[in-house]
Amino acid sequence: MTERYAQADAVGRRVRVVLVDDHRMFRAGVQAEIGDTARTGVEVVGEAADVDQAVTVITATRPEVVLLDVHLPGGGGVEVLRRCAPLTAAAENPVRFLALSVSDAAEDVIGVIRGGARGYVTKTITGADLVDSVFRVQEGDAVFSPRLAGFVLDAFASTDAPPVDEDLDRLTQREREVLRLIARGYAYKEIAKQLFISVKTVESHVSAVLRKLQLSNRHELTRWATARRLV
Known part of the structure; x- marks a missing residue:
């Protein structure tokens, strides 16, 4: 060396x-x-x-x-x-x-x-x-x-996906982490424990994700994440 x-x-x-x-x-x-x-x-x-x-x-x-x-x-x-x-x-x-x-x-x-x-x-x-x-x-x-x-x-090289996902790029790294856990069926308390943050902070991240992606609830969010193979 x-x-x-x-x-x-x-x-x-x-x-x-x-x-x-x-x-x-x-x-x-x-x-x-x-x-x-x-x-x-x-x-x-x-x-x-x-x-x-x-x-x-x-x-x-x-x-x-x-x-x-x-x-x-x-x-x-x-x-x-x-x-x-x-x-x-x-x-x-x-x-x-x-x-x-x-x-x-x-x-x-x-x-x-x-x-x-x-x-x-x-x-x-x-x-x-x-x-x-x-x-x-x-x-x-x-x-x-x-x-x-x-x-x-x-x-x-992929031809079946765009090189940039503008919707996903709107989210911060922490919001993406919360998004994936929500889509996998975790409860807010479980997410808070796994990410070492408060339940209130989880709720704030979920609200921000729904607003940025123009979704109404966690069920739509789960479908959105599944369609993009994020789960």
Whole structure:
């Protein structure tokens, strides 16, 4: 591993990175593993724990690459991508996003790729491979953990589904989680216990989902989710 880092730094590569993850200890671990600029060529210029912090830090620092968790307070990684879209589309010095998540669910992978991320790797990745992935994304490559690449190919090669579900994209990450559990028949108390939130918060999420999708009740919501194979 040390040798690979040395090879990366020997060619003089440098990349400025922002870490976005709601677990402070995980951010500290990534910083310790890859953030030694002299060793890896990676300079961590900012950190954030939720959507609002992420947008503020990314806008202020304009890093080359953002390591982005999928599940974040405030709307998830997809919301960060949506709000930072002008930065990713910049003609000069675009900010590029690499999802780094514990989740390997197809819906999470597709969601952030549709949102504009350049790649998706899981948190089982080694430090050396993560450094390599960051530099590849900086250079404009698309980077995926091997199994996850198949999800993306299948999704965008499919002829029986649209590449973007605008209705689903209106929902925050938490609203999607509540939607799936409702569609699976969970009661509000069960959802609250599973997601570590209050019953009142569950009710608020359900109301928001029904309003955004223009549905009347949980039975219509279940049919809607089943039709999209979300259950």
